[in-house]
Amino acid sequence: MIVLNKDTIKIEKEQDVVFFRNRVAEYADKIKMGLVNKTKLLTAASELVRNMLRYANGGKVLCEIISHATLQTGVRLTFSDQGPGIPDIEKAMQDGYSTGKSLGLGLPGAKRLVSIFDIKTQLGKGTTVTITKWKNG
Amino acid sequence: MxxxxxxxxxxxxxxxxxxxxxxxxxxxxxxxxxxxxxxxxxxxxxxxxxxxxxxxxxxxxxxxxxxxxxxxxxxxxxxxxxxxxxxxxxxxxxxxxxxxxxxxxxxxxxxxxxxxxxxxxxxxxxxxxxxxxxxxxxxxxxxxxxxxxxxxxxxxSDISTPVIQVWDNILALPIIGTLDSSRTQVVMESLLMKIVETESTIAILDISGVPAVDSLVAQHLIKTVSATRLMGAECIISGIRPEIAQTIVHLGIDLSGINTKASLSHALRFAFQTLRLEVRKKTDKTAS
Amino acid sequence: MEKIPILKMGDFLLVTVQIDLYDRLALNLEADLVNMINKHQAKGVLIDISAVNIVDSFMGRILSNIAQMSKILDALTVVVGMQPAVAITLIELGLPMTGVRTALNVEKGMELLKRNRILDSEEEETTSTDEDDSAE
The missing domain is CATH 1.10.490.70 (Histidine kinase N-terminal domain)
Known part of the structure; x- marks a missing residue:
């Protein structure tokens, strides 16, 4: 696997979200990702960034374009924060579960929208979510 | 040496x-x-x-x-x-x-x-x-x-998703072969694009060519119908064979929120009704 | 602070969302709309989201909220012009937005609102004069 482009974006306030989304859209366009897949990626990114702002007061996102040996290219986003962490990951990944007042679709919804979803969390230390969306699915 | x-x-x-x-x-x-x-x-x-x-x-x-x-x-x-x-x-x-x-x-x-x-x-x-x-x-x-x-x-995927405009405001999409998730995405995409393009309000999804409907396929169908509704159009599923109706019920799949019709012609009739259209046999007035 | 304009057209309110909503803007829109419905006794709200590229669960919830709130205030909300990619994404996300009426474009949305208005007034009159015009 090769990383072709790389960029880190800090998320501290609500306005950063728009900038971040535009950057992700740029990356998706760069590898000519289809409109539907791009929308899915952007929506998943939007969910995760919102989580980061709400529960961890922000953090940073690493944006990468990655290329696989098997002709697959995609966009990989790594969201890392230093928030309180998630006490019960299994529950957090269930539809309709929320500690805040949201719909509880953030994490499970984001997972359904991307190709690869990975979450690591440590109580009191923070959470890292990595998502990858391939160009063709 | x-x-x-x-x-x-x-x-x-x-x-x-x-x-x-x-x-x-x-x-x-x-x-x-x-x-x-x-x-x-x-x-x-x-x-x-x-x-x-x-x-x-x-x-x-x-x-x-x-x-x-x-x-x-x-x-x-x-x-x-x-x-x-x-x-x-x-x-x-x-x-x-x-x-x-x-x-x-x-x-x-x-x-x-x-x-x-x-x-x-x-x-x-x-x-x-x-x-x-x-x-x-x-x-x-x-x-x-x-x-x-x-x-x-x-x-x-290109040849297997022909979206046909059968009437003003009515689209039909015959699905032939198995519906998996990547296929569903193609079907949904081409159907929704065509809806926007033709401003159609009714889409008929004909599944007579789908060999079997299990809970996964049903889920894909429900997704397609829901997405069509989000766009502001109605989606009818037609071509449900009796054995498919049986499996659907036996598997406990809930299709009650979806408009289903036995055949494409029934679906078309329903679409005409919804759009307040009438198809009549022409009576020859000069003969009388 | 940016604001999304709300236009009044007779009994109806018209909102065209031209930019990608972020949270504060969406919340403001919700509050503004509810106030406007109340102030003008509006009977219908039309929200055009054809220029919106992303609707995530938060924005989806705001739209559902507006629909529900306006219903309580006796106004029908129609969301029009959703892009195919957005619709597919919302379904995959698990947000079918049941309860929100939709239409393909502003024109069809307006028709829906007007038809709904006629149905309403017919109910109010309760005198069923010419009901069966289809029967021959």
Whole structure:
């Protein structure tokens, strides 16, 4: 696997979200990702960034374009924060579960929208979510 | 004197014999596809390859198969492998092409190099070189196969989702074959695009050509219907065969929120009703 | 602070969302709309989201909220012009937005609102004068 482009974006306030989304859209366009897949990626990114702002007061996102040996290219986003962490990951990944007042679709919804979803969390230390969306699915 | 001979010299000297040996090796293999490649073609291809191979190892630098000396060889090998992938050779058959060369070379070296120690080191070097060539073979072979698969997938999804405008404001989409998640995405996308393009308010999804409906397929259907509704159009599912209706109920799938009709003509009739259209037989007034 | 304009057209309110909504903007829109419905006694709200590229669960919830709130205030909300990619994404996300009425474009959305208005007034009159015009 090769990383072709790389960029880190800090998320501290609500306005950063728009900038971040535009950057992700740029990356998706760069590898000519289809409109539907791009929308899915952007929506998943939007969910995760919102989580980061709400529960961890922000953090940073690493944006990468990655290329696989098997002709697959995609966009990989790594969201890392230093928030309180998630006490019960299994529950957090269930539809309709929320500690805040949201719909509880953030994490499970984001997972359904991307190709690869990975979450690591440590109580009191923070959470890292990595998502990858391939160009063709 | 004989001990000083290089691999290149040894092989070059016996090039003709080497070629014959290699061909014999290849033809001995029961996997040889005489239906896909003729002996004559194979002979020419092998001769050309051997020539390039010898040119590449002329300086006796066998270790570094990435060096520019080997560019032409690697390129040629990649070409051969991709070609074989496209023509439907199996990985084994393709791999044997390069591995049989190894046998032939060893045979020649055994004869030419008498010093056992030298023979051993040279064989190791050749072995390593051929292995790295084999890697190139497999990499390109697989890439060739993948290209074939991707092309076919695209072709299939293109031809399998025709969205037809059957009337003003009415679209029909006959689905033939299994509905998996990637197919559903294509179906949804082309249906929704067409809805926007034609400003249609009713879409009929005909599933008479879907062999079986399990809970996963049903879920995909429900998704498509929901997405159509989000756009502001109604989606009717038609062509539900009796046995499919049975399985749907037995599996406990809830389709109550979805408009279902037995056949495409029933769905069309329903669509006409919804759009307040009427189709009537013309009565011939001049006759009376 | 940017604001999304709300236009009044007779009994109806018209909102065209031209930019990607971020949270504060969406929340403001929700509050503004509810106030406008109340102030003008509006009977219908039309929200055009044809220029919106992303609707995530938060924005989806705001749209559902507006629909529900306006319903309580006796106004029908129609969301129009959703892009195909957005619709597919919302479904995959698990947000079918049941309860929100939709239409393909502003024109069809307006028709829906007007038809709904006529149905309403017919109910109010309760005198069923010419009901069966289809029967012959």
């Amino acid at each position: 004989a001990a000083k001979i290089t691999v290149y010299q040894a092989l070059n000297k016996n090039a003709k014999k080497l070629h014959e040996d290699w061909l014999t090796q290849q033809m001995q293999d029961e996997g040889l596809r005489e239906d896909l490649i003729s002996n004559e073609e194979l002979r020419l291809e092998s001769e050309e390859f051997l020539k390039t191979f010898l040119a590449a190892i002329k300086d006796d630098l066998l270790e570094d198969s990435n060096s520019s000396n080997f560019d032409k060889l690697n390129e040629m090998l990649a070409g051969i492998s991709i070609n074989r992938a496209r023509h439907g050779f199996s990985p084994r058959e393709t791999g044997y092409y390069i591995f049989s060369l190894k046998q032939a070379i060893f045979k020649t070296l055994e004869k030419e190099i008498t010093d056992l120690k030298k023979l051993y080191t040279e064989i190791l070097r050749v072995n390593k070189l051929i292995d790295s060539l084999a890697t190139v073979t497999f990499e390109t072979f697989i890439r060739g196969r993948e290209e074939v698969i991707i092309r076919q997938t695209n072709e299939i």
